[in-house]
Amino acid sequence: xxxxxxxxxxxxxxxxxxxxxxxxxxxxxxxxxxxxxxxxxxxxxxxxxxxxxxxxxxxxxxxxxxxxxxxxxxxxxxxxxxxxxxxxxxxxxxxxxxxxxxxxxxxxxxxxxxxxxxxxxxxxxxxxxxxxxxxxxxxxxxxxxxxxxxxxxxxxxxxxxxxxxxxxxxxxxxxxxxxxxxxxxxxxxxxxxxxxxxxxxxxxxxxxxxxxxxxxxxxxxxxxxxxxxxxxxxxxxxxxxxxxxxxxxxxxxxxxxxxxxxxxxxxxxxxxxxxxxxxxxxxxxxxxxxxxxxxxxxxxxxxxxxxxxxxxxxxxxxxxxxxxxxxxxxxxxxxxxxxxxxxxxxxxxxxxxxxxxxxxxxxxxxxxxxxxxxxxxxxxxxxxxxxxxxxxxxxxxxxxxxxxxx
Numbered sequence: 001x002x003x004x005x006x007x008x009x010x011x012x013x014x015x016x017x018x019x020x021x022x023x024x025x026x027x028x029x030x031x032x033x034x035x036x037x038x039x040x041x042x043x044x045x046x047x048x049x050x051x052x053x054x055x056x057x058x059x060x061x062x063x064x065x066x067x068x069x070x071x072x073x074x075x076x077x078x079x080x081x082x083x084x085x086x087x088x089x090x091x092x093x094x095x096x097x098x099x100x101x102x103x104x105x106x107x108x109x110x111x112x113x114x115x116x117x118x119x120x121x122x123x124x125x126x127x128x129x130x131x132x133x134x135x136x137x138x139x140x141x142x143x144x145x146x147x148x149x150x151x152x153x154x155x156x157x158x159x160x161x162x163x164x165x166x167x168x169x170x171x172x173x174x175x176x177x178x179x180x181x182x183x184x185x186x187x188x189x190x191x192x193x194x195x196x197x198x199x200x201x202x203x204x205x206x207x208x209x210x211x212x213x214x215x216x217x218x219x220x221x222x223x224x225x226x227x228x229x230x231x232x233x234x235x236x237x238x239x240x241x242x243x244x245x246x247x248x249x250x251x252x253x254x255x256x257x258x259x260x261x262x263x264x265x266x267x268x269x270x271x272x273x274x275x276x277x278x279x280x281x282x283x284x285x286x287x288x289x290x291x292x293x294x295x296x297x298x299x300x301x302x303x304x305x306x307x308x309x310x311x312x313x314x315x316x317x318x319x320x321x322x323x324x325x326x327x328x329x330x331x332x333x334x335x336x337x338x339x340x341x342x343x344x345x346x347x348x349x350x351x352x353x354x355x356x357x358x359x360x361x362x363x364x365x366x367x368x369x370x371x372x373x374x375x376x377x378x379x380x381x382x383x384x385x386x387x388x389x390x391x392x393x394x395x396x397x398x399x400x401x402x403x404x405x406x
Contacts (some may be wrong), residue, residue, distance in 0.1 A: 004299065004309035004341030008187030014051040014089075016117040017292065017339040020088065020379065021332065022048040031076030040092075043072055047098060047122055049152045051090045051114065060275035061111060065104045091118070098122045121339055129343055131180045131221075131384050132310035133241040135263045138184050138221055142400060144377055146392050147183040147223065148176035148384040148387045149349065151325040153190045153198075166401040169210040170217060177220050180393035183242065185223030185385060186211055186217075186235075191246055192351075193319070194273040200230045208238045209233065215239025224265070229254035236262050242313075246271050246320065248298045256305050267313040267345055268298045291316050297339055313383065315345040319352060329352040331372055337381035343382035348372045354373055370395050 024041045063073040069177045071093025078084035105115035134189045188206035189198040223242035224235035229252045232243045243266035257267045270291045337344045354368035377399045386392045
């Protein structure tokens with residue numbers, strides 16, 4: 001993951017996004033001449049980085065610099081003639097090309113920010129995960145960190161009613177921690193499709209007893225799954241240190257103030273509408289690009305409000321206002337979201353899209369969940385939010401062992 005700057009991004013400068021699956025369509029989307037496809041497309045087997053809205057002079061420097069070292073850049077056909085003010089740039093090359101490119105760009109006045117952005121995406125730091133929570137640094141050596149789901153609700157789609165008793169909730173949290181959970185995510189309001197909003201007082205009465213007991217007995221960061229500032233504040237007072245907001249701070253205007261004042265971590269998730277209405281509109285012109293832009297804007301909102309970038313996580317919101325193909329596309333391209341500069345969370349466990357693909361009921365979706373967990377681990381996701389912690393830890397550890405054997 002490339003770290004997000006502690007300051008809001010410089011206005012007018014493009015931010016690089018590492019593409020996991022680029023092709024001829026990506027080249028044409030930059031405005032390139034179709035006649036260039038036979039020459040450009042074969043080069044896309046290398047690392048492909050997209051920079052959007054690059055100013056004309058910078059696009060020319062980028063193109064010529066990469067050509068001079070054997071790589072290439074797809075730009076708008078009007079760049080060479082100066083007929084456009086800016087262009088998207090699709091940079092393609094191998095690691096050697098990128099190392100040389102970064103060196104060359106740093107020698108060009110005004111290109112340092114682009115050099116830094118490209119370097120952060122192509123050569124990311126891979127030393128585990130560190131978050132700043134309530135003013136303290138919290139580090140995990142192995143990623144993805146496994147976030148265990150603990151729903152203290154009567155109507156959640158998978159485990160509704162199982163953990164309403166605080167004693168049972170604490171015991172289950174202990175079992176998940178023993179199995180390898182690095183974070184426990186507690187929710188007191190169902191967010192299944194069609195679910196109605198729960199009163200804040202009722203939500204507090206469900207989550208606070210469990211949080212208080214878990215915080216007193218277990219040494220594990222606790223995340224509160226809520227979109228209400230009153231619930232978040234009560235949960236933090238009881239021992240939570242992360243707010244997992246499915247509305248990305250849109251539902252309750254006071255939520256951002258709670259995050260800033262307490263120093264709690266915050267997971268910003270994409271969702272259209274509310275759980276009750278979100279599946280009414282699942283059409284996107286470019287689902288990956290649209291959700292990437294939405295989360296990028298929400299991160300900027302947090303930075304401008306004074307929230308530490310080390311406290312922010314982003315979640316594309318699988319199943320929240322997406323159809324089957326939309327969910328699958330997001331998972332396929334999940335690695336691109338690391339370009340946001342904050343840790344990426346994926347919540348896919350036992351969801352309806354798994355049942356649709358495999359034709360299985362909710363209690364038979366673990367193999368599909370495991371497959372997505374494996375894909376996400378390979379693609380560099382930082383946090384997996386799941387019900388079955390033990391299985392997911394084993395999937396992750398096996399993949400890490402293979403990766404570390406090189």
